[in-house]
Amino acid sequence: MRLLLLGGTEFVGRAVAEEALARDWQVTVFNRGRHEPPAGVAALRGDRSAAGGLAALEGAGAGEWDVVVDTWTGAPSAVRDAARLLAGRAGHYVYVSSRSVYAYPAPAGLDEDGPLVEASPDAGEVEYAEAKRGGELAAEAAFGDRALLARAGLILGPYENVGRLPWWLTRIAGAARGGTLGGRVLAPGPRDLPLQYIDVRDLAAWLLDAAERGLGGPYNLVSPPGHATFGELLEACVAATGSDAELCWTDPETVLAAGVEPWTELPIWLPPGELYDTVHQSDVSRALAAGLRCRPVAETVAATWEWLCALGGRAPHRPDRPPVGLDPEREARVLAASAAGAP
Known part of the structure; x- marks a missing residue:
């Protein structure tokens, strides 16, 4: 599998990169170069928050990928621009979102069909919940049912x-x-x-398994309560x-x-x-049915x-x-x- 990782040097991105490398996937990391990526990946440089920051990804010559994993937390418009650019050159788009996208308070037992915060895929810098929901909308707009929305909760573990x-x-x-x-x-x-939390390595493993299987739509990604x-x-x-x-x-x-x-x-x-x-107290039955395992x-x-x-x-x-x-x-x-x- 060919993986493009938008991010890939810290916490979740790092864990995803290491999991993919352990599977002998071909991994390309696109980031600003502030931190060194894991050994064994191809590195592309760019600042997606700046004008022209996606230049390294532009054009068919830049590459094609089976899976894109995006860990972006900032402006939804950055997810929009990247997803649009890659829609014809990537098979699946995994956006690492958050359970913060649910309208507060989220009652105990809430599943993926719960009410969501109002957000826009075209927004600039906004509050965290709106940023993650806007990123979801941007990924779905470009990739449709090829977009996987991983609504992670509390993440713990190395990095x-x-x-x-x-x-x-x-x-x-x-x-x-x-x-x-x-x-x-x-x-x-x-x-x-x-x-209720998830080990970052279990999160990474599930993301890649789910992408390889072609899963789409939202999933609450934490351990069972x-x-x-x-x-x-x-x-x-x-x-x-x-x-x-x-x-x-x-x-x-x-x-x-x-x-x-x-x-x-x-x-x-x-x-x-x-x-x-x-x-x-989130309902995670959908993720468990799709193979989530927690150490x-x-x-x-x-x-x-x-x-x-x-x-x-x-x-x-x-x-x-x-x-x-x-x-x-x-x-x-x-x-x-x-x-x-x-x-």
């Missing part, structure tokens, strides 16, 4: 450049060295809170890092009363409620820690995303409040 799982791993690993908190780590409850719990995730972090950290499970009310922000200050975690249902959480955590250690413990971070994590002083106050309220 993560948002910082969610790397923050927990670094925090828990650091607790083994003592410090002001004495090895205690704030663990927001409930411990058995079900999570409850594939892991928050307790299992953090305990896997303890095991992977070899830490002697003490996970101090604290009820959501105490955490929220301290003004701690879920998702950002305590990455991945959301207390039960409207936003939790939106993120962690155990311990494997995701261990592989992410191995990758992080290879980088010296410092993960890359996307400049368009705010940093995540809880300040140690604030964490200490929450732990103290939790201890004071304990029976």
Whole structure:
């Protein structure tokens, strides 16, 4: 198979490139050249947000491909221009979208037929949800039923450049060295809170399988609800890092009363409620029926820690995303409040 990857050097794109190479596919990566692509790919350079930025892809001489995978997050008009350019020279267009395209709040159990945000394929820079939905519309306009819309949820695993799982791993690993908190780590409850996410490698494998089979249309791409719990995730972090950290499970009310922000200050975690249902309670039966398989959480955590250690413990971070994590002083106050309220 001949794959054109629009992106391909960070997180999802990197995982797709490595999965395709492992299958002996011919991989061409088109990007701005800010990061080195994996060894073994053909590289084309261009900035699709700039005038003339697609020049390297223009003309039949630039190549033809069986599959295009597009990880673009910015202006939908960039997806529109690329998809139009490639419509006659590519068999299938896979657009890595997001479950954020659903109108908020998305109730528990929502499938791919749920209501969507209003968006335009011709839009410039817009908010994330509108950008992803506009990208979907652009892909469909050019490729019709040859467009696969992968509505990913929370993505974890090696190469993560948002910082969610790397923050927990670094925090828990650091607790083994003592410090002001004495090895205690704030663990927001409930411990058995079900999570819904996808390992980036499982996402990449499913995308290529689905494209090879010619699947089109939208698919929610996350694990089944409850594939892991928050307790299992953090305990896997303890095991992977070899830490002697003490996970101090604290009820959501105490955490929220301290003004701690879920998702950002305590990455991945959301207390039960409207936003939790939106993120962690999606219907994924369509993707499961189409072959989605999700590895155990311990494997995701261990592989992410191995990758992080290879980088010296410092993960890359996307400049368009705010940093995540809880300040140690604030964490200490929450732990103290939790201890004071304990029976």
